[in-house]
Amino acid sequence: MKQLRITVLCLFxxxxFCGVIYPLTVTGIGYLFFRDKAGGSIxxxxxxxxxxxxxGQLFIGPGFFHGRPSSVYYDSSSSGGSNLGQTNDKFISGIIKIAGINRNEYGxxxxxxxxxxxxxxxASGLDPHISVEAALLQCESIASARNINTDRIVALVGKYSERQLSYYGTRHVNVLKLNIELDGLEVKK
Amino acid sequence: MKRIYSGEKTFITPIIRPIETGLYKLSGIDESSEMNWKTYGIAFTLFTFTGIAVLFLIQLLQNLLPFNPQGFAGVKWDSALNTAISFATNTNWQGYGGENTMSYFTQMIGLTVQNFLSAGAGMAAGVALIRGFMRKESETIGNFWVDLSRSVLYILFPLSILTSVILMSQGVVQSFQQYITAETLEGGRQLIPLGPAASQIATKQLGTNGGGFFSVNSAYPFENPTFISNLMENISILIIPIGFVFMFGSMINNKKQGRAIFLTMTLLFLAGLAIMLWSENSINPVINDSGIAYTHNMEGKETRFGVMWSALWSQSTTATSNGSVNSMHDSYMPLSGMVQLFNMGIGEVIYGGAGVGFAGFIFYIILSMFIAGLMVGRTPEFLGKKLGPREMTISVTALLLPMITAVLLSAIAVSSESGLSGLNNKSAHGLSEILYAYFSTAGNNGSAFAGLNSNTLFYNLTLSAALLAGRFATVIPALAIAGSLAVKKTVPDSSASFPTTGILFIVIVSGVIIIMGALTFFPVITLGPFLEHLFMKQGVLF
Incomplete structure (x- = not known):
């Protein structure tokens, strides 16, 4: 009986402590020092x-860099991957289809x-990045869709290229940031 | 950590001590009293079940409670029950998707709290077990309430604050605002979820809990936005379990012993990681034969982590009982899936869960010592404690019970309509999905082959059973062994004792772990991931 009383009081x-004071403290610190980041990097x-x-956002039209295939169409309120196994028929036929689209679009x-x-x-269906190789592959078709010199777009990819750490890791680009800048480029032949 | 559990002063004592004494005063805990193993076990059990009850009610009633800006309805009873048990047993198996089910109130007051407490309770049990080796002719093994508060207040709390601040600096969200609607560049709409995530994620990683704030866990960009946050979260998975091993060495005044255990675990860890890296960097022959050239398997992985850091996480999370993911285990290559199942099947003793993983490893050591003792015809002993039939029986029960539960429940699932209807993949991979679910819950891991739709009455209830079996069949035996060892005298080391710090020890214990695994679940793993591997090589699809 004594143990039960302690249990209830302790849990309360x-x-x-852990459910109110702790998260509020962290929220306070976040609000003071990392307001933008803790608020979702909007x-x-x-x-x-x-x-x-x-x-990541869904980009399907020409003239934009396209992100990775997403099984939730970049719906950020319902994240998820395909969860298909390697011997699943649907998985393989999906890959074949995507490969065809890629070959077609990027020549x-x-x-x-x-x-x-x-x-x-x-994994999340919301991956904001693609690899630099994947971005470079898309430059030419974007250039012709936007009527902009390819070199300028390649330069943009170079500008937004980031690594996992400053001196280590694979190189990738943030698709949304790249596309925002792309949208701002004036057409110049 | 050793100093904290023995009540000595550390650099954070001045800040935390007043909170600790306040807690004792208000709840009527007598700090100086000690418990025998039965009382300790009762306290642990009561605490777990009360936690389950409270969390269950919070979820059912979340629509009536505050901090619910998205207006989510109360959670369905079977899902709520499953979630309550899962979080209170330090598993954090999730049948629901965080961003479209749980209110901020539930996440914070319900789930975050159990993230702390279930980890703290597990660590307390681990410490009690260590005391069994330290003490001589003693009836008691410590005080559950004191061990719990030391784990939560002195270890988990400060580390969590530190981790959440680092995570926020990387872009993990921590906010009580409503979800934001964005108009995308192409003119679509996107609903961006927010919430008090950073504070919950920090404890989830540190306490080997693993239950994500968002549905896809640490693959969600708001939960794990950068390479640095990934590194930080991955270290957080391992730090307390590894700390426990070294604390053990230090508490029994035999640092070499701690090191030998650490080396054994690391050996098994690296072996698993190597297989996984090799297998993820190889290509699926079926895709290759369709004329598509590619280099590595990125299905269900995020660009910012790549194959290497996804595989490291996957190995860390299944080797310990964490269960958080930064990639989708369902879409790994078949042999990687086998490694994940193996890690969980042996009971997550490679570093293991906070406190309890270590206990699992001790069971294996006892078994190994018994076998070694039989070979040379001597009474088995470990650290000067003679191991009798009682310790043997308890260890074997603790090792077998969760696994038998998992295998039996899997068998029920594959032979019933309601079990099969949840599958996302057919044939061998489907079996893997079901096996993974029960291995994960019985091992209190909580990660998933997420394709399995487990939010059904059948799965919620059977998985709950596995969760309880996994938790109590580890903790109660650990306490029982602690109790029976504490009573015993210590016999001095003689030249005839089996040296437990050398290479021979490492080899024997690793061997026993693998053989035990082979005897309990290799047949069924052969039919799952291994068969799928062969199908893939042959190009057979389903």
């Missing part, structure tokens, strides 16, 4: 919220290596 006090342009720097030869990140869908 811990709830107060990008606002001309007074409109256009997205979050960290969350690739049949035996050319397709960057893995363009072929396979991401």
């Amino acid at each position: 006090l811990y709830t107060l 990008i606002i342009k001309e007074g409109r919220v256009i997205g979050s720097e960290l969350i 690739m030869k049949n035996n050319e290596i397709i960057p893995s990140d363009l072929l396979f869908s991401s």
